[in-house]
Amino acid sequence: MHERTVGEACEYVYCRPLKFELMNIPLHVTKSFLPPQEEYVARLATIWKTGQLTNNGQLVQLLEKRLCERLQIDRCLLVSNGDAGLQLSIRALKLNGEVITTPFSYISTLSSLLWLGLQPVFVDIDSERLTIDPTKIEQAITSRTSAILVTHVYGRPCDVVAIEAIAKRYDLRVIYDAAHAFAVDYLNQPLPKSGDISMISLHATKLFHTGEGGLLVANDPELHEQVEWHRRFGHRGNDAFHGVGINAKMSELHAAMGLCVLDHMDGIIEHRRKTCEAYRERLFTAEDRVQLLAPVTGATENHAYFPVLFSSEKHLLRAMRIMRKEEIYPRRYFFPALHRAFPNLTGEHSLPVAESIAERVLCLPLSHGTSEFDIERVAAAVLGR
Numbered sequence: 001m002h003e004r005t006v007g008e009a010c011e012y013v014y015c016r017p018l019k020f021e022l023m024n025i026p027l028h029v030t031k032s033f034l035p036p037q038e039e040y041v042a043r044l045a046t047i048w049k050t051g052q053l054t055n056n057g058q059l060v061q062l063l064e065k066r067l068c069e070r071l072q073i074d075r076c077l078l079v080s081n082g083d084a085g086l087q088l089s090i091r092a093l094k095l096n097g098e099v100i101t102t103p104f105s106y107i108s109t110l111s112s113l114l115w116l117g118l119q120p121v122f123v124d125i126d127s128e129r130l131t132i133d134p135t136k137i138e139q140a141i142t143s144r145t146s147a148i149l150v151t152h153v154y155g156r157p158c159d160v161v162a163i164e165a166i167a168k169r170y171d172l173r174v175i176y177d178a179a180h181a182f183a184v185d186y187l188n189q190p191l192p193k194s195g196d197i198s199m200i201s202l203h204a205t206k207l208f209h210t211g212e213g214g215l216l217v218a219n220d221p222e223l224h225e226q227v228e229w230h231r232r233f234g235h236r237g238n239d240a241f242h243g244v245g246i247n248a249k250m251s252e253l254h255a256a257m258g259l260c261v262l263d264h265m266d267g268i269i270e271h272r273r274k275t276c277e278a279y280r281e282r283l284f285t286a287e288d289r290v291q292l293l294a295p296v297t298g299a300t301e302n303h304a305y306f307p308v309l310f311s312s313e314k315h316l317l318r319a320m321r322i323m324r325k326e327e328i329y330p331r332r333y334f335f336p337a338l339h340r341a342f343p344n345l346t347g348e349h350s351l352p353v354a355e356s357i358a359e360r361v362l363c364l365p366l367s368h369g370t371s372e373f374d375i376e377r378v379a380a381a382v383l384g385r
């Protein structure tokens with residue numbers, strides 16, 4: 001017999017599933033959106049026709065074109081994953097020495113710097129945006145600083161105006177880790193138009209995904225070309241090389257998934273918007289225990305995550321214990337703060353805002369499959385009922 005899953009029960013419609021059927025289904029922080037299987041199979045026909053599985057095939061080119069249209073940008077490059085995308089960006093911009101970065105992000109933001117032998121310099125975050133506090137950047141700049149690499153965490157834009165004014169004053173490059181920021185506009189323009197390069201992760205857990213993948217947006221056409229050859233071993237034709245590169249190409253199989261998912265993006269975002277609204281309705285009365293984040297002024301929301309801030313780590317851990325009993329698995333995105341991840345490599349720092357946020361923040365389950373019943377289960381646990 002075919003068993004119904006949460007995803008199936010709620011696909012495409014915002015519905016209330018039968019309580020007794022879904023009671024014991026574990027609820028994870030996210031669940032990848034899967035397009036109807038026949039749509040994926042139909043997309044694969046191109047591969048059988050061309051015989052091409054990778055190396056900038058038709059599907060990769062088509063997806064890049066469609067993403068430019070969707071995101072209202074002039075150019076973009078698909079790569080094998082977001083982490084490789086950050087490394088390519090660092091190499092293409094020829095960074096060296098110290099890079100100013102955020103302590104509140106996923107490990108990849110930090111590890112991409114360390115992996116390439118750069119020295120991260122942490123600057124604390126703003127308590128409202130949760131992104132780097134630009135008023136603290138200048139005091140961290142030294143003669144060895146070459147760039148600023150910061151994250152639009154949860155799709156909440158950094159203060160790009162202030163950051164870029166500083167970058168201009170000190171002749172620094174700017175990379176935005178826009179892993180979470182697919183389809184976000186800020187101050188009436190697409191967010192990736194800010195800075196030198198933005199990296200959007202297309203990992204399976206992301207709002208828009210290709211299974212594994214990443215998208216790089218380099219605003220300067222010359223830089224775009226640099227990134228382009230860096231992602232394919234540095235090749236200039238078959239027998240010559242522009243320089244040293246790596247293999248960070250996206251395959252046609254991944255691009256096929258992206259093309260299918262892209263067709264469903266409006267429905268995916270709308271479902272998440274409703275889910276976030278429903279969480280807000282249920283949780284806004286608990287302001288003494290959990291704080292909901294106000295949107296960043298001037299930014300559109302993509303509803304990629306639903307983070308809540310507990311009044312203390314004790315309350316967070318208590319809510320997590322209740323949830324675990326109910327088989328609800330939210331995630332402490334991001335804990336620990338990054339300056340605590342490798343203290344032997346990055347030294348001791350006191351970054352009180354990032355530490356306080358990292359100890360108290362929890363991302364609640366949110367995906368295309370989240371049902372009204374799921375929201376009620378989660379909200380009850382958050383409220384300690």
Ligand SMILES: Cc1ncc(COP(=O)(O)O)c(C=O)c1O
Nearest residue numbers: 081082083106108179201202203
């Ligand atoms: C903020 C941030 N940066 C970078 C990455 C790395 O992206 P990917 O998983 O596509 O390599 C992630 C992935 O979760 C992320 O959340």
